[in-house]
Amino acid sequence: MARNSRHGAPISIMKSLTVKSGLMTVLSRLEGREFTVDDLTETYIKDPLSLHQSKKAARQFVYRNMLRLISAGDMTRVVVDSGWPLYRLTAQFFKRVPPSETPLAITPEIQVESPPKEDPRQPLQERLRRHKLEMLSAMGETEEYDAICAEMPELRDEIQPLYNESRDKCSKLLGRVKALESLLARETGSP
Structure with missing residues (x-):
């Protein structure tokens, strides 16, 4: 099960433990380092292979996987007197990582040309795309709550807070989309 793609395919580092390739790529760079x-x-x-845009969802995903790695013996918690707990990957983890997941060391002699400069609008366009997708999702969620209320009016009191939250999220995302579209239009010289 050692598939690796840009879509976060799982990487199996042992029979009972599977880690998404985006997280595996990040973990494989942490050899010998302690981290929170x-x-x-x-x-x-x-990381470009990350499946999460929101910090909360990413943190939950990372923490769940850290707990799995700890219970499998692939990660340990470092004892510290104060501050946030530190963690370290064990040698067992690096023995199980498929070779394709271990980052290659690039020597300075090999890297002669500097990479072409990225379009400064690219991150803004990517952010706009993400916000549009989130907005469509929130709109669909709002429409679904509305449809459920129409079919089952007895659930209206339970659904109303969820509907309101979804509608508010949609409004905020619409504001973000408009702001980014205005900024990008200004960057390209459009009115």
Whole structure:
């Protein structure tokens, strides 16, 4: 089950433990380093293979996987007197990682040309795309709550807070989308 793709395919590092490739890529870079849950979450969110955009969802995902790795003996908690707990991957983890997941070391002599500069609008366009997808999801959620209320009016009191939350999220996302579209239109010189 050692598939790896840009869509977060699971990577099996042993029979009973499977880790998504986005998280596996980040973990494989941490050999010999201690890290907090927050450190790992931040690194995971920045990785192109990350499946999560929201920090809360990413943190939950990372923490669940950390607990699984600890129980499998692939990660240990480092004892500290104060502050946030620190964690470290064990040698057992690196023995189980498929070779394709271990990052290659690049020597300075090999890297002669500097990579082409990325379009500065690209991150904004990506952010706009994410917000549009989230907005469509929130709109669908709102419509579904509305449909359920129409079919089962007796559930209206239970559904109303969920509907309101979804509608508010949709409004906030619409504001973000409009702001990004305005900024990108200004960048390209459109009115």
